[in-house]
Amino acid sequence: MSSTSQAVVNHGGLFEEQEMSTTQMGFYPFPPNLSFPPLIGCHQSVKAFNNIIPPSLAASDAPSHLTETLLASSTLKQREDISSHLGGPQLLSLQRSTANLWAWGEVNECLSSRRNSGGDDHLGVCAMKMKKMKARRKVREPRFCFKTMSDVDVLDDGYKWRKYGQKVVKNTQHPRSYYRCTQDNCRVKKRVERLAEDPRMVITTYEGRHVHSPSHDLDDSQAPSHLNNFFW
DNA sequence: CGTTTTTGACCCGCGC
DNA sequence: GCGCGGGTCAAAAACG
Numbered sequence: 093m094s095s096t097s098q099a100v101v102n103h104g105g106l107f108e109e110q111e112m113s114t115t116q117m118g119f120y121p122f123p124p125n126l127s128f129p130p131l132i133g134c135h136q137s138v139k140a141f142n143n144i145i146p147p148s149l150a151a152s153d154a155p156s157h158l159t160e161t162l163l164a165s166s167t168l169k170q171r172e173d174i175s176s177h178l179g180g181p182q183l184l185s186l187q188r189s190t191a192n193l194w195a196w197g198e199v200n201e202c203l204s205s206r207r208n209s210g211g212d213d214h215l216g217v218c219a220m221k222m223k224k225m226k227a228r229r230k231v232r233e234p235r236f237c238f239k240t241m242s243d244v245d246v247l248d249d250g251y252k253w254r255k256y257g258q259k260v261v262k263n264t265q266h267p268r269s270y271y272r273c274t275q276d277n278c279r280v281k282k283r284v285e286r287l288a289e290d291p292r293m294v295i296t297t298y299e300g301r302h303v304h305s306p307s308h309d310l311d312d313s314q315a316p317s318h319l320n321n322f323f324w
Numbered sequence: 325c326g327t328t329t330t331t332g333a334c335c336c337g338c339g340c
Numbered sequence: 341g342c343g344c345g346g347g348t349c350a351a352a353a354a355c356g
Contacts, residue, residue, distance in 0.1 A: 254327085254328065254329085255328070255329055255330080256329090256347095256348070256349080256350095257330095257331085257347070257348060257349080258329090258330075258331075259345090259346065259347070259348095261345080261346070262344090262345065262346090268346085268347095270347070270348075274327095274328095283347095
């Protein structure tokens with residue numbers, strides 16, 4: 093377990109691993125394998141991230157993707173902090189595109205609730221807000237989006253996807269593709285689109301949680317038991 | 325022939 | 341109430 097996704101779990105305890113109850117709605121803004129403490133604390137779950145982030149991106153040779161993920165999930169001030177912390181002028185900030193509006197809203201709500209309550213109970217407040225939003229809107233599955241520079245639109249994340257729609261969204265020249273996990277009873281969806289400002293960048297948005305392991309691991313149906321902890 | 329992709333139609337939430 | 345736009349459906353086509 094020297095590199096790869098297994099190492100992702102061993103993040104030195106910087107993140108407090110928290111179980112997510114089925115009643116909580118969640119958005120997971122931070123990859124847990126960053127080498128510095130989180131700047132905000134929405135629902136953080138190591139399991140969540142290992143489930144959502146494609147193993148190819150969680151690999152140790154792709155740290156820039158994860159820092160971009162972090163930046164994409166942060167406020168402007170936080171992005172500045174992160175950039176100065178990492179000293180990375182190459183780091184990019186993600187525009188608040190329509191693809192991320194919901195996610196941004198959740199981050200901001202969690203941020204404000206933490207500021208106002210301050211401390212240990214922010215998670216509870218956040219969960220309550222999520223519940224309210226769930227009641228107000230339709231079904232809100234946990235969402236996570238990130239961007240990466242890639243020639244291919246669909247990244248190999250270990251799961252099997254079936255395309256069920258494509259749409260040209262306003263003010264963009266590249267269509268947005270809609271995929272659904274092919275596994276029975278698994279309602280996870282993902283959207284893939286290219287950034288209008290920089291077509292080299294692919295924005296992938298995952299919605300929902302897988303109820304199974306990646307298809308790669310299903311080949312021999314006798315995966316090590318500890319793997320079950322990765323996927324929720 | 326089963327599975328996946330394509331694509332126009334339809335649905336529905338939201339702003340005006 | 342209406343129109344717009346994003347998301348989904350489903351039939352047909354394409355693929356392996």
